[in-house]
Amino acid sequence: MARYHMSSLILLFLVLALFASPSQGFLGTKNKIKSAVFLSPKLVMSLGSVSDPYLFDIDFPRGHIGLKSFDAEVVDEAGKPVPLHETYLHHWAVQPYYVRKGSKLPQREMFANHGFSQQDPQTNLDSRSSDIILVKNGGLCRSSVLRHYFGLGSETRKTSTYVPDPYAVEIDNPEERPDGYEFKWLLNIHAIDTRCVEDKTGCTECHCDLYNVTVNEYGRALRPGYKGGLHCCYDKTQCRVKSGFGNGEKQRNLYLKYTVKWVDWDYTVLPATIYILDVTDSQEHICHVEYDVEPCKTNGDGCIDVKKNSFMMPFNGYIVYGVAHQHAGGVGAALYRENGEGICTSMAKYGNGVEPGNEAGYIVGMTSCYPAAPVKVSYGETLTLEVNYSSAVGHTGVMGLFYILVAQQLPEPELSLPNLFQAHAGSVSVLAFLAVTVLVAVVVLIAAVTYQRQNREDGYHSLTT
Ligand SMILES: *[C@@H]1O[C@H](CO)[C@@H](O)[C@H](O)[C@H]1NC(C)=O
Numbered sequence: 001m002a003r004y005h006m007s008s009l010i011l012l013f014l015v016l017a018l019f020a021s022p023s024q025g026f027l028g029t030k031n032k033i034k035s036a037v038f039l040s041p042k043l044v045m046s047l048g049s050v051s052d053p054y055l056f057d058i059d060f061p062r063g064h065i066g067l068k069s070f071d072a073e074v075v076d077e078a079g080k081p082v083p084l085h086e087t088y089l090h091h092w093a094v095q096p097y098y099v100r101k102g103s104k105l106p107q108r109e110m111f112a113n114h115g116f117s118q119q120d121p122q123t124n125l126d127s128r129s130s131d132i133i134l135v136k137n138g139g140l141c142r143s144s145v146l147r148h149y150f151g152l153g154s155e156t157r158k159t160s161t162y163v164p165d166p167y168a169v170e171i172d173n174p175e176e177r178p179d180g181y182e183f184k185w186l187l188n189i190h191a192i193d194t195r196c197v198e199d200k201t202g203c204t205e206c207h208c209d210l211y212n213v214t215v216n217e218y219g220r221a222l223r224p225g226y227k228g229g230l231h232c233c234y235d236k237t238q239c240r241v242k243s244g245f246g247n248g249e250k251q252r253n254l255y256l257k258y259t260v261k262w263v264d265w266d267y268t269v270l271p272a273t274i275y276i277l278d279v280t281d282s283q284e285h286i287c288h289v290e291y292d293v294e295p296c297k298t299n300g301d302g303c304i305d306v307k308k309n310s311f312m313m314p315f316n317g318y319i320v321y322g323v324a325h326q327h328a329g330g331v332g333a334a335l336y337r338e339n340g341e342g343i344c345t346s347m348a349k350y351g352n353g354v355e356p357g358n359e360a361g362y363i364v365g366m367t368s369c370y371p372a373a374p375v376k377v378s379y380g381e382t383l384t385l386e387v388n389y390s391s392a393v394g395h396t397g398v399m400g401l402f403y404i405l406v407a408q409q410l411p412e413p414e415l416s417l418p419n420l421f422q423a424h425a426g427s428v429s430v431l432a433f434l435a436v437t438v439l440v441a442v443v444v445l446i447a448a449v450t451y452q453r454q455n456r457e458d459g460y461h462s463l464t465t
């Protein structure tokens, strides 16, 4: 008799175990994470040279996936990491786009067509019947700048871009892809060769005089008083090298080596949207991207340039990750609620050696913010971004960006019987609840039948013994 009771009990336990164990289906994106390493097309660099190409259709995992991280670094032909004091990585940025199938646009036309030159008022992209449609992040900048998905600079080696579980950035949902288009990735790499230059810091901060530049990348005169920044160190400009060295010397080929981690998309993955807050943003969301830090008047260590900007949040959701992007001189950045409550902080890490990833004087990493509990943000709420730079010396062309990842939905409480019986919202848990109810009923039925049969058999047995 005990044997039959045992078998019903085991069945019941099996059913309970099935539903009570922290379900791999629900939160376990970790065990399905895939990873691949790619090399960008080559960058040909020589003493003082600048490379700032927009590379279309780069190698990337295909299909309906959830991005978990994107990490990158500059390497040479032999695959050896190149230190920042040789090649300064001003930034890299990846941006998805749709391209009409079969369209064969040359790179130049792709560039004019795709939107980055929207900063150039004479190119109005959206009005063209476009072979290219940029897939933009959630905001907040309205122009084409800062609409990329991932992007970092010198800090890339020691900055975590990992999207915490169970979230991921959804890529190429077939239901959103326009008919006749394919999903591709665009990579912009901005690298400055500072070997043998007269002034490494000046070259990395794009001082216009060192580049001997008077017009911007579109051939227009720089605005009066513009001393340094992106408009002076665009593709194929040349920073001044020390006397005795010539432009074009010591040419070498470099690559951006990037590692992508992803999961195949399914219901267990929760989407998170990327937003980029720019401290130079305006009310109309015209993002200036860069600004200058004036040297402080008083000497000493207390010289901190604090720049703040407030943003109305255009979503209801939960911040699950945050990280700042700053240039050398940066101290850190933080995001606050209106009442002053801190939400996320990202601090600069400086190197103190010469080896790649630890170059003295450079920001080699930014700390990422992974809130202990997702930070709820309501539509219309105002958040303040604070960006700090040391102003012991002045800086040109610095940046104060803050990336946040926002989930619209939090994971359901883990599936366990107590939780299931409490659950009332969410179709998945209702379904699970129904399934459990039915299973429990079946088990009870089997147990009852078995018990009855046992009693009969027990009676029978007792007669024969
Ligand atoms: C700077 O540019 C001007 C023309 O724009 C040129 O005449 C001059 O030689 C350049 N100076 C250096 C040092 O390259």
Ligand SMILES: *[C@@H]1O[C@H](CO)[C@@H](O)[C@H](O)[C@H]1NC(C)=O
Binding pocket: 304, 306, 331, 332, 333, 334, 345, 346, 386, 387, 388
């Ligand atoms: C920025 O500097 C101000 C003033 O020194 C300080 O109160 C604040 O905590 C700093 N914030 C960050 C993120 O470093």
